[in-house]
Each structure stands twice: as C-alpha cells, then as structure tokens.
Amino acid sequence: MNTRATQPGQPEPLSGEPATALATVWLRLRQHALRKLGYMVVLCAAIGLLLVAIDGGRLSIKMVYSFTIGLCCISITDGGRLALAWLSDRRRQARGLAASAAGFATGWRGVMPGVLLGMTLGPLAGTALADWLTGNRSPSLLQFDSGATRFTLAISVIATLASMFVLSTMERLASARALAEAAQRQAAEHQLRLLQSQLEPHMLFNTLANLRVLITLDPPRAQAMLDRLIAFLRATLQASRSERHALHVEFERLADYLALMAVRMGPRLAVEFDLPDALRALPVPPLLLQSLVENCIHHGLEPKVEGGRVEVRARADGDMLRLTVRDTGVGLPAGGAVREGSFGIHQVRERLTTLYGDRASLQIEPATDTEGGTLATLRLPIPPPLNTGP
C-alpha cells in the first residue's frame, strides 16, 4: 500500500526515503553536512583573503567577518528549509492529506525560500555577530551608499548564488546515484522473481517425488527421467532471453518437460509433436512455447479428471512461422480471463513485442473441433535458417 503522495511531474520518492518533508530535508542536510562545512570553510577563507587583498586591513578581522557571515547564511538557509518543510507537513496534516516529500529534497520549492532568506538576513546577522565578537561597529548594511556595504552585499549575493549552484549540483548527483542503485536493486529482485516463477517449486517437488519412487521400482526409467529433469532445469535456469536456438532444440525442451509430466500424470497425458524437417533449423527465441505448454497442463489437463492430449505443431504460412499448442482439456473459462492474466502469457506477449514489434502475434482461443480444449497460436516472421555448424 503506497501512502506516499507524489505530485504529477515530480520523481517518485525512492523506496527507503522518509515520507514527511521534514524528515527528508533533515536527512539530506545530515548527508551533506560535512561536505557543506568543508566547502564553506574554503569559500569563506577565500573571501576573507580577497577582502584583505582589496580593502587592506587586518586578516583576522576580515576572516571573522567572512566566517560569521558565511555561517549565518548557511544556518539561516538550512534553518529556513527545515522550517518550511515542517510548515508544509503541518499544512498537509491540517487539510487531511498524506505527508509528502515532493519538492523538498532537490526542488525549487524547498530550497529557494531558504536561500533567499539566507542571502538577505545572513549578511545582517553575520555582521552583527562579528561586530559583537570583535568589538567593531560596522556601518549598517541597510545604508546602501556606503561602498563597503555595497561591496559586502555584492560578495554575499555572489557567494550565496555560487554556493547554491554548487550544492544543488552535488545534491542532484547524489540523488541520481541513489536512483541508479535503486534501479539495480529492483532489477535484481525482478530477476529473482522471474526465476522463481519459472522454476515452480510444486513442479519440482512433485517430479522429485516421482523420481524417488522410480529409483527402486524401475531404475532405468528413473535414470531416463533424471536426464530429462537435468535438461529441463538447465534450460530453465540458463534461459537467455535474447539469443536464439533452433526450433528442434525448442521442441526437445518441450519434450523434456512433457516427459516429466507424463510420468506424473500417467495415462492422463498423451503428447503429439509435429515438426516438419524443413523447419527444424529455424532460429527462434528460447522458451516461448514453454509457458503455453505449461498453461495447457495446469489450466487445461490437470483439472480434467480423465486428462487429455497436448499437441505442438509447427507450420510455415507463407513468410510466417505458425506454432500451435493445443490441449483437449477443460477449455477457457467463461470470461477467458484466467489464461490471459497469467504471468507466463504476459511475458510471452512482451517478448514478442520487444523482438518483433507488431509483426508477431499470440492468439488464445477455444479449440473448435469435437474434442474441445484450448488452442494457442503463435505467429512469427520466418527468419533465415541458423548456420548449424561447427
């Protein structure tokens, strides 16, 4: 359940980021505190030296002023951001809305007001503080005719703008890095989930249970079954989505899977393959048909008490390759929704679109002859045959 609101146009809050504006700003400030401090020290020192170079006077005094003004600018800027974030949370709370960090991490809304405040009040407060520390009495900064005043103000404004630019770049880099890390994490999670969905535990444990029985009952058959299982697992776990393999290899993988199912289902499963010799070497993306065959078993034949038959055929239709997977099972439910909604089918459609755009199609419909069941038809453009060497 996502309780974090996002404004349209704003980036999604990264998972793991705090949800309220106040918490977000605080986190950001803490993350960059050391870097900011270092940067401030360098800048203020530079300004102090610059002032001495231009104006003359004692270095230590100039440094005091520079540092106090710098410190005040930063504290007022950051203080302003925190206060604004807190206000925003309060306002959202008062209006009954969920807390939102939108705009406060790096956006103008959170940063600008604080900066403006810092730019205007910083020099005033800083000068007053420095005056108190050094015992001087500087001319009021509001007297704009004094050259010194104008100069101080100009330096403050330039320094603040420069700082703002540098700091915002730093923040943007940091959040870009965080986004990249989050994307990587998501990709790894997705891959794991994909693998889990392919290597269905129910299938695995049932197959192993049958294998175990065969070991004492019929050892040669057990060995043959184990070979099939090994080939099936290898194909499932290594499946690389972008390569191609020959159509006869694809059929062999399906044969492995169906052979395993045949041991389990006994007389309830009959299998028919039809692959014309001319089409054996055609390169196709791996495991496209696997999901369709699995659906035939899970949704078509397993629920049917007397079981049935699975037929896998390949035909050339002009310049298209037509692959059909048919079962004589219970057929599609009333709305046809179940099979369409399955993860496997969705995956197949996605892969087809990625690989072939709209030149490929997948159609799932009731089988029209007397035996009933479901027919899935996959159409692909025929590629040139693979070079079956070396």
Place this chain on the structure above:
Amino acid sequence: MTTATCLIAEDEPLLAASLQADLAALWPALRVLATVGDGYSAAAQALALRPEVCFLDIRMPGQSGLEAAQALAEDWPEGVPFPLLVFITAYDRYALQAFEAQAVDYLVKPVDRARLSACLGRLQVRLADRAPKADAMQQAMQQLRALLNPAGVMAGTTAVPRLEVIQAQVGAVVHLVPVTDVLYFEAADKYVRVVTAEREHLIRLSLKELLPQLDPQVFWQVHRGTLVQARAISTARRDESGKVYLSLRGRAETLVASRLYAHLFKGM
C-alpha cells in the same frame, strides 16, 4: 497394532502406489479401502465406504483435497465418527501455514518415511482415544472451517471491486439484477442460479469467483453451493442432525445450511 481403514486420494499413480507400499510396510493392520485419483471420487468414495482415515492430496483434478474435505464435512452422516484427515502437498506455503495454525496433520511430498511413521503414530493414538462423538465432530468442523475460510493466511491480497449488478444473458437480452435484490445464489452444475423474489436467472460465473466480489457481511455462505443474503433470511430452524433449515422472506422454498456453517445461526 490397531486395525483401521483408510482411503488414499492421489492423482499421480506412482505416488499413490508408493504411499500404499509405505503404509503396508509401516502399518500393516491399516486396510486401504480405496485409492482414487480425483477430488470428486475422493468425496464420493469416502462417503460410501466410511474410512477412519483419509489421505488427501491437495492438488487433484476435479476438486481439490480441501474442497473434498468440505464436501465430506457437509454430507457426513450423523452418528458415524468423522474420519481423521491427513493432507498431502508438494509445496504450498499458504496451506502449510494454515495446517500448522489448525494443528491439522499434513505431509509434504516427497513423503519421507520418518515423518510418515510419526504421522501414523499420531493417528493410532487418536483412533484409540476417540473423544465422545459430538466433540470430535465439532472439533473437526472447527478445524475445517478455519482451513476453508482463512483470515488472511491463504487469502489473496488483491482487492476485488464489489459487485453492484449481476448481468444475466438470455439470448440477445441481458438482465441487470441489482445485487441487493438477490435473495440467494445457488450452484447448479456449471452455472449459478441467481434467485430474486420474482424470478431466477442463470449466470456462468462460479460461486468461487463470485464470493470475493460480494460483501461477506451481506452474503453468507451457508453451504458449499449456496450464498444467501442474510437480510432475506427470516428464520433458521435447527434439527437433531445438526442441519439448519432457513426460511426466506419473499420465497416459499427452504434452504439448508450445512453443519459447517450452522454456527452462524445462534442467538445473540
């Protein structure tokens, strides 16, 4: 060694044979009355043969092991001890959690000898030590009810929108029936009867698909094949066999609530 009778329901022939062989080795005095390969036969044979123990595979064609157990619970005759159930599953996270929670016996496939032996030991103890019939039945019903109506354990987390209108098609005409007008839904073969005060309709949606789309406070399941709008029930009369007869407002017929759901009708 206690003698006893059992039924095995397992659709994969090798596994069924293997279980039979293991039982013969570990508990020779246990007689297997029948081995069936689907959920409907499981319920039918169990009701016909009345075994003392049932080994039920969860995933079976026809109906699942759990549904077969529900059918058994609803149709089991009074006066005969309800069988001890052992569920068998290859891998079903949610089922396992539910079984643990309800202290219902289960086995995972591949079935390992040591666990099977322990399970059989427990069964022998329970058979020898049968509590007065009424209690045993009540306990079994309670366990089953919890298994079948899991509070969040097995339930999916996707929210399904509430149905407001039932659409029943007859030829070229689609009748739109507001859900509030429906007195009860009854499963009939592949269809579901939608019964209002004036007439009835047929829809192809199954009761299982209908259930999550209805408000459980408004529509109560009183039998594996019947959902009634609670407001439409005027009285519920309990008879000696534990069944409850419901009279409806607006229709003459009486509905029967099975003993699994009889607990819904008691005084406040």
